[in-house]
Amino acid sequence: MKSAAKAMQAEDSAETSAQLIRDSIREAIVERRLSPGTKLSEKDVGNLFSVSRTLARAALQALSYEGLVSVEKNRGAFVAYPSPDEARQIFAARRLVEPGILREAAARITPGDISQLKQLLLEEGRLMSERGQTARRAEIKASGDFHLRLAEISGNAIMQRFMEELVARSSLVIALYGQSTASSCGHSEHGEIITAIENNELDRACQLMLHHITHIETDLDLRERKSLGLKEAFEL
Amino acid sequence: MKSAAKAMQAEDSAETSAQLIRDSIREAIVERRLSPGTKLSEKDVGNLFSVSRTLARAALQALSYEGLVSVEKNRGAFVAYPSPDEARQIFAARRLVEPGILREAAARITPGDISQLKQLLLEEGRLMSERGQTARRAEIKASGDFHLRLAEISGNAIMQRFMEELVARSSLVIALYGQSTASSCGHSEHGEIITAIENNELDRACQLMLHHITHIETDLDLRERKSLGLKEAFEL
DNA sequence: ATGCAGATGATCGTATACAATTTGCTGGCG
DNA sequence: CGCCAGCAAATTGTATACGATCATCTGCAT
Incomplete structure (x- = not known):
């Protein structure tokens, strides 16, 4: 390797x-x-x-x-204090690239990769049931790592870097506009995506991914928060 | 605005x-x-x-x-001296994102945008027929601007920035591995894409875009050039 | 003659110093 | 009493200085 x-x-x-x-x-x-x-x-x-x-x-x-x-x-x-519009663009970008990444990853994925992803999922689930800030933080990280790992498997370093940026910024957006105190990412949806990949149901996996991303975005309240300066108040 | x-x-x-x-x-x-x-x-x-x-x-x-x-x-x-592998990743990334950008752009495009794109095309064609280094340089820039303008029309600043990076790096790759001394981008293909958008043939436009990108990549000779240091010779 | 060792020069890595700009306060004036 | 002018403190913008690392060249020993 x-x-x-x-x-x-x-x-x-x-x-x-x-x-x-x-x-x-x-x-x-x-x-x-x-x-x-x-x-x-x-x-x-x-x-x-x-x-x-x-x-x-x-x-x-x-x-x-x-x-x-x-x-x-x-x-x-x-x-950074992403505006609601910026937040929407971030998720739009993810909807745009993640299905493609998923397809590339599915074409190159190995059994080892799959078991690794499943283990990641298990870890994520374990953290979800735990209490405490540190567990919450670890959970956030783990749920992002799922998407990042997929990008890594796709074998395209450029897309991987881009995804790292998108996932990081997503975390910021969720911190700002997230409502559901619970998990940021539907945990079960990750699992469904993996099984779809396993069963070679590529189109279905992409559909699931799109729904998953939209689901995350739906759980946001994209209203202007605080008043990070009068400047922004007049920009839009 | x-x-x-x-x-x-x-x-x-x-x-x-x-x-x-x-x-x-x-x-x-x-x-x-x-x-x-x-x-x-x-x-x-x-x-x-x-x-x-x-x-x-x-x-x-x-x-x-x-x-x-x-x-x-x-x-x-x-x-930067992109390796053949890097070059392939750049074009893979473009194939991955440009159809999506095209779809977004088509949904928001205005008649003014279309005429602007056509004008860009005309300019590009004019430069193609000219001789001299400066004309060649301007042509390179213009052919990239077509893709960039599409990203701008899509209204997603994040994807726009990403495309700027990809187009710039593509230029580097073409400088390194390009063979056809002529245009880097099939000029006519840009025109076909625009007309497809005009006629609301979205799927066809995406197909054309994919072929266009692949066409650019095909015109490359992705063999290791020069020996930018023995280091790299042993890395791969 | 060849090959290695040490010195030398150039370039980068980091810290510090000074200039420019902004911010907040203070005091006088309307 | 409120408001604007002007000063003072803090923060960033930029330049310079010094230390560390790497490339190259010389010279000696083999």
């Missing part, structure tokens, strides 16, 4: 410090430890990770390219 | 210097004034734009997130 190449490349690039900080902050955002709109000052970030503003700034810039933080000139960086 | 909101936001963000540099370099890459593999040292870039290494570095970082330059730790930044 390609583990050799990957290891080589990893050893080579060696995750520069700024990337580590970026990953930490991203994880915090996706797991909802950081709320949308929170200010991320360069100094604070730098102090928090014991680096200079230079690296903090680089990390924040990187996150802004992923749409997870928005940097405003001369004002600073903030955890 | 939304020009007011856009102007407001533009006035607000005001394109920081690093972004201007990034845009300049990206344009140079897409128009093939910069060849894949060319070294972009921070000092040189800084001198060229009369800024410090700080800003040059930021611009190069940004371009690396778009996949147009690759930065190697402690070695520097280079214009």
